[in-house]
Amino acid sequence: MVRDPLSGDSRPDLQSVLDALDDADCRTIIQHLDEPMTATEVSEECDIPMSTTYRKLDLLTEASLLAEGTEIRPDGHHATRYELDFDAVAIGLTENRELEVAIDRPTRTADERLASLWGEVRKET
Numbered sequence: 001m002v003r004d005p006l007s008g009d010s011r012p013d014l015q016s017v018l019d020a021l022d023d024a025d026c027r028t029i030i031q032h033l034d035e036p037m038t039a040t041e042v043s044e045e046c047d048i049p050m051s052t053t054y055r056k057l058d059l060l061t062e063a064s065l066l067a068e069g070t071e072i073r074p075d076g077h078h079a080t081r082y083e084l085d086f087d088a089v090a091i092g093l094t095e096n097r098e099l100e101v102a103i104d105r106p107t108r109t110a111d112e113r114l115a116s117l118w119g120e121v122r123k124e125t
Contacts, residue, residue: 012064017065017103019063020060023059029046029056030084032045032046033084035083036069038079039057061082064085066082069081069083087104088103
């Protein structure tokens with residue numbers, strides 16, 4: 001499931017957020033992502049095997065907790081960089097006593113929004 005970075009949707013699927021936050025490796029990744037990192041850098045920084053790192057990054061991305069950006073390199077071997085895409089996660093009850101999730105997102109510059117959009121386009125092609 002690819003999230004539309006321009007939609008402004010701050011309510012991703014509750015279960016995907018809960019699953020990601022309940023996972024110890026995902027929480028470790030969140031704790032270590034002080035700046036954008038590639039999957040290899042995340043794996044090394046968090047001491048998590050690469051195959052596991054990719055699964056956890058996918059889990060966090062699908063939960064809308066991470067943003068993917070593309071680092072354009074002159075040699076043509078572009079790299080995907082991951083960064084936190086939330087400041088806070090709130091779980092609350094609706095009037096119908098159903099759980100809902102809301103995510104407060106950091107303010108992004110136009111360049112950051114364009115990079116995120118480009119990353120989404122690359123995934124679709």
